[in-house]
Amino acid sequence: EDSYRSGYQHVKLYFLIGLPFESDDDLEGIVAFAVAVSQAGKKACNRPAQVNVSINALIPKPHTPFQWFGMETRGNIERKQSTIRRKMSSNRRLKVSFHNTEMSFLEGVFSRGDRRLAGVIERAYRKGARFDAWDELRKFALWQESFAEEGICPEEYLGPRDLQEPLPWDFLDMGISKEAMLGEYEKVIASK
Numbered sequence: 001e002d003s004y005r006s007g008y009q010h011v012k013l014y015f016l017i018g019l020p021f022e023s024d025d026d027l028e029g030i031v032a033f034a035v036a037v038s039q040a041g042k043k044a045c046n047r048p049a050q051v052n053v054s055i056n057a058l059i060p061k062p063h064t065p066f067q068w069f070g071m072e073t074r075g076n077i078e079r080k081q082s083t084i085r086r087k088m089s090s091n092r093r094l095k096v097s098f099h100n101t102e103m104s105f106l107e108g109v110f111s112r113g114d115r116r117l118a119g120v121i122e123r124a125y126r127k128g129a130r131f132d133a134w135d136e137l138r139k140f141a142l143w144q145e146s147f148a149e150e151g152i153c154p155e156e157y158l159g160p161r162d163l164q165e166p167l168p169w170d171f172l173d174m175g176i177s178k179e180a181m182l183g184e185y186e187k188v189i190a191s192k
Contacts, residue, residue: 004044011037011051017080018058018072021192027080030055031087038093048093055084056099059108062169063176065184070160071108074101102140106132109154114168117157119150 003011015030034053041049057077060066072080081098088094110117123146131137147154161167163182170178 001040001044004041004049009041009049011049013037013051013053015053015055016058017055017084018077020066020069020188024083027083028087030084034088034094034096035091038091051094053088053094053096054099055081055096057101057104057108059104059111061111062167063172063174063181065181065188067112067167067181068161068163068185071112071158073155073158074105077101077104100135100138102138103133103135105154105158106140106143109157112157112168116150116152120146120152123149 013034017027017030019026030053034051038048038051041047057072058066060069060071078101081101085096085098088096110121120143124142127139127142127146129139129142129146132139132143163185
């Protein structure tokens with residue numbers, strides 16, 4: 001409210017979906033929070049504020065406590081996006097945008113990958129994959145073909161990892177031990 005009274009008229013909120021143990025109540029919470037932020041503008045300045053909501057899928061990155069969790073499937077993420085979009089659609093003051101699920105999928109595979117993906121990258125490049133971060137230039141079918149031609153099932157990189165399994169990035173020293181990261185993982189599990 002103080003921000004709105006100081007002249008701010010727009011707010012941008014960032015959220016992740018696909019977190020471990022996430023429920024539909026959590027999705028409702030995103031919507032409710034965005035509505036509350038907009039209504040705070042009305043309380044402060046007699047008009048609801050414009051709220052831009054940006055939502056990305058969690059990519060369980062290496063060297064984090066989430067590295068042992070699996071990434072949500074594209075289908076589940078798309079369902080969650082649809083739920084949020086539907087619930088926000090009746091409020092014209094809320095503008096929601098989502099990270100592209102194809103791009104999230106590729107980011108998840110490559111961030112959790114190993115050296116076997118080098119052939120996929122080279123093959124996709126030779127087929128014409130360029131500037132894939134831009135939706136209008138991404139050729140997802142080329143990536144799918146490249147995975148298949150290299151005999152790689154990309155979904156295998158996105159599943160949960162066994163706690164005792166050697167991980168492709170274990171040889172990198174990030175200044176925190178794997179044991180310490182396991183302790184953080186246990187805290188995530190305990191917070192369920």
